[in-house]
Amino acid sequence: MKKKKILKILLVVIAVPVILIGSLTVYAVAAMGMTLPEILLPLKMVESCNTDDGCSQYCNSNLTECIDVLERVNEVVPALAAYAFDKFNTIAPSLTITEFIADMRFRVKMYESGDRTKFCNDVEYFPDCIDHMTRYTPSVFTPKELANNQILAKALRDGAKLPGGRTNVLDLQPYCLIPANVEECTMWAKQYYNIK
Secondary structure, X not given: OHHHHHHHHHHHHHHHHHHHHHHHHHHHHHHOOOOHHHHHHHHHHHHHOOOOOHHHHHHHHOHHHHHHHHHHHHHHOHHHHHHHHHHHOOOOOOOOHHHHHHHHHHHHHHHXXXXXXXXXXXXXXXXXXXXXXHHHOHHHOOHHHHHHHHHHHHHHHXXXXXXXXXXXXXXXXXXXXXXXXXXXXXXXXXHHHOOO
């Protein structure tokens, strides 16, 4: 009899509030426009997080889904998203959650391009790629290369055009090695790299 009473108390004290809170949470999230698959996605993610690298591996393979969930949680319960982001963001701790989401959306766009090198050397995306690489993989550049790439990124962001109308940064060196183009390239370099 005593066991039944304890079981009943546990049921009332623990199970009923959990079910009630869970139902209200699902309702609140659904009311914010999330679909059932979006609501269930965090459960798939948690299932994948049974090892230290499980979450990372899951989100590396399903980046868009993970970012969608993070963005939705940030909209619905910003304090929860900020707490989780603060605990798990060891890659770029200086970023806000909104900046991180934007960075990850850019990473998806970069991966979906099919050729990240070509994508990142396109004048349209070069500045954002340099910003992204500076935050997440700065060791791929020597300090001098990083400084030069940041100068070029700033120039492109400010509206500069590459010599000869080049649209890919990798085309700049071959173009500038042609004797007829040296003067144009030198003038351009003096303007943007402050070469005397």
